[in-house]
Amino acid sequence: CISRPKSRLSWGIDLPFDQDYVTYVWFDALVNYISGIGYRTDEASFQRWWPASCHLIGKDILTTHTVYWPCMLMALGLEQPKSIFAHGWWLSQGSKVSKTAMNGQALQSKPANPMDMIDKYGVDALRYYLMSAMSLGQDTEFSEENFILKFNSDLANDLGNLCSRAVKMLEKNFDSVLPPASEPGADEAALLAACRNAAKAMRHGIEHMQLDRGIAEVIAAVREGNRYFDSQKPWTLAKEGKLEKLASILRHTAECLRIVSGLLYPVMPEKMRQLRMQLGMGEEKLSPVMEKLSQWNYLDDGVRLPRLEAPVFPRIEVKKEKPAAAAKQAPAKTSAPIGENLVDIEDFAKLSLRTAEVIKAERVEGADRLLCLQVRLGEEERQIVAGIAEFYAPEDLLGKLVVIVANLKPRELRGLLSQGMLLAAKRGKKLSLITCDQPFVSGASVG
Template identity: 55%
Template sequence: MGHNSFYVTTPIYYVNDKPHIGHAYTTILADVLARYHRLMDEPTHFLTGTDEHGQKVQQAAKANNVSPLEHCNNTVVRFQELWQRLGITHDDFIRTTEPRHTQIVQAILSDLHERGLIYSASYKGWYCVPCERFYTEKDLVDGECPECHRNTEELEERSYFFKMSQYQDRLIDYIESHPEFIQPAHRRQETLGFLKKQPLGDLCISRPKARLSWGIELPFDHDYVTYVWFDALVNYISAVGYRTNNALFSQWWPASYHLIGKDILTTHTVYWPTMLMAMGVELPKTVFAHGWWLVGDTKMSKSLNNVVNPMAMIDQYGVDAFRYFLMAGMSLGQDASFTEKIFVERYNADLANDLGNLASRAIKMIERNFAGLMPPCAEIGDDERELATLCLAAAGSMAEAVKNMQLDNGLATVLATVREANRYFDKMKPWVLAKSGDLATLGRVLRHTMECLRIASGLLYPCMPEKMTILRRALGISEDAITPHMPRLSQWNVLSEGAKVALDEALFPRAEYKEDAPAAAPPAMAPTPKEKASKKGDAVPGVISIAEVGKVKLQTAEIIAAEPVANSDKLLKLQVRIDQDLRQIVSGIAKFYSPDSLIGKHVIVITNLKPAVLRGVESNGMLLAAEHQGVLRLITTDGPIPSGASVG
């Protein structure tokens, strides 16, 4: 891969799923990154697609009385239609049922088998149909799948295995010597913890046709098909010419970013790199695992019926507002909360009030006072110089944010310049200038406000291409320059004097959010004698009710990473696993524990504590500890128990 090329991928989505906010987020993120890199004149390739093999597809096809391929053809359109609605600009969409993919998977399998890296053996384990994965008994949580928490079934069968175990030490060395390979850093530590905790087993890469016939047939045994994960991961190289087009493959591989959700970290940071090592193929530059969108503090789940439907949000608030919220609302690598109320508040604050209102006010004044023609470039004063400096710096900040995968910070900087332009506009009082007839000063104010909007619209274009195209046309920018060019966003006074300026309707009309009326309280009942007696305790200082105790949510957690907080001799920054979630907690225990001594400890954490920022580091929870006469000890469990277990 050349230094100036950018290859980004999403996971290939399971065709049996209905697209939800998780699918939309990863794909929009890839699209926004691809668009930014195109604006920076970097050759860019963006791949997405669908995973179409496996047991769930076979079962669904049978239930609908169609062939598996017909079922895939009928359901893949859900993703293709949504990507079109979301304005996704992928360069390729791969389906794992395509010959260009299946042929490469079989070629890889043949090569590994011939070199003795795939062998046959009997296997006994617990199989989860929804996840299509085998687990050992110790992996199960209360007898259920550790991933989806559904029932498993014990199976014993002859299978084929990939010798993944022989790459364990090599993979550990690679991860430790290439810190950019797994990002963010706490996911890197999570994978290293997994690899160092126990010997790595070999990977079962087959399923017998007697149980599952819908898959890529093993080229060396026609009674078996390929395990869906071994099949699916190969898409990242089969789509860019591996074994078929060396020039194309060398142009794009290794990938710049595999974007994934944190729930598929192991497959992408253990299975995939060991497969590539066995093939003799260079590893991708970075696997980036983002967090989950939560509803409040709860993970979105079909079983809880709280999954956000992207189509519904698009229909109500528009594509670009939805894209903007997803990019601005999540710090990459951390979980984020999605509620319609939060969405509407950010939409109104950032888009309707700040950006949309500024554009409307400035353009209307040019229409009224300059016949809708862009005022000339005027001499710059101190106020304009300050605004210009801020806007031009935002272009550099956005480029840096893209490079560092901190899109939310970059967008926040751009919106800060828009707010500064609003303050400049209000300070200069152009309506007073218009009334007094000072058109020279009025033109200067409006011209520099429009320059700020030009730069902001360019920097926001990858997130909101439709709305920013409308805004850039409204600024009088010619059609050949509507798609912004990053170098031009670092220049001031670019707009053409005399260009036609017009905005027919509000860019972002204000949105209304109506909360459901609270349910009526049940009628009060006379207290029982026992309740009357308990009420006496309520007045005792220091005594609390059981209801108050219940407000504190305590859960078990496993510490998987720890490091000192900069410029503090008391604070440690910890990454803790709580069920499938990963949280960052800052704790004042540095004088009592070294970072290395904490790894693997099972502790008790308050998980519903309001987030706090300590020495510039966000903390989401509190560890419980006991202190006596200068000695501090963490409260831990007295035996093994899964992280995320409730305490109380």
């Protein structure tokens, strides 16, 4: 039915062929998709923009867009949209965040308002949280506490910290002049692989409505940048006067920052513009070109970087309220672990957990419990020595997609270099590797 009687609905657009009825609101609303781009008024514009590549809608109006709208288009003889994607809801205290909830409830029961975060923390910070915390299609809980945890972990501790350390060392040791490009070597292999995997994952995430996964891989590249920076110990090189090696490390770190700032530019345009200017990039290069984000040594040699006056992402400090004095009482029973077993979310965020495909496995000679595995993380290959020979035969592991700690310091076992650690569940004499329950890409972040 495309109409409603005026006896039931006094407002609305009159039906042209029956003055006792008005147009059903959804019939009128859906027509705007085509009338707004020139249907029957501007044929050139209409042909340019229709059919839509994607209708991005809320899940509560899925029926109108997948039942009513296709029927209307078929009746008009027009093409269907190429895709229709229904996103989930943002929830606060388990309820949908909406203007109605914001305006109609008592103050103490109102859900958190994401728009309040703009005034407190900036629009780019909110954009990052909204796009990185939600898996499109699923409902996600919004809270200021979760917002601050993610901001501090991903942006302040990881991205902002890497930028500050690199820029300050360039200022101190090279008068803020960017060193000339040098060819990456074995030390930079993991860094290049992480950056290229991030570019590939971000493109895939944008094309398949999986922005959170793409962003997660970009942050994984940032963490690899921090691991690379720490492992090369540039502060020691500066003290020892090894400026050529120091220059190479800082240049490679700057290239990592260029790539991740380009990949995050659509998410945080103002902040990433600021970061790219901090790398000495001119106005003509501030807006990234996707193809350039898979290339290395794209920054201009010898450019002078502006002075870093303040962190790009200053950490959000939360004031802890002092507990009110209370009468002595017996401690409440709790099943949660206490004491030194508890860790902060920031500590957990330091771990880089990645999926890895086992491409080769063999026993370690003279070691009954050890297997030597070759695993693939995206474009990178690594060797891991694991004490799982009692539980798995080498041939049973080939092709398995396991989960590893990818940023663990390498160590030598029985003369073999181990570059990570497998995750497994163990109880008594039983052990089971942590694997993916469906086909997935290697090198993806876990967490």
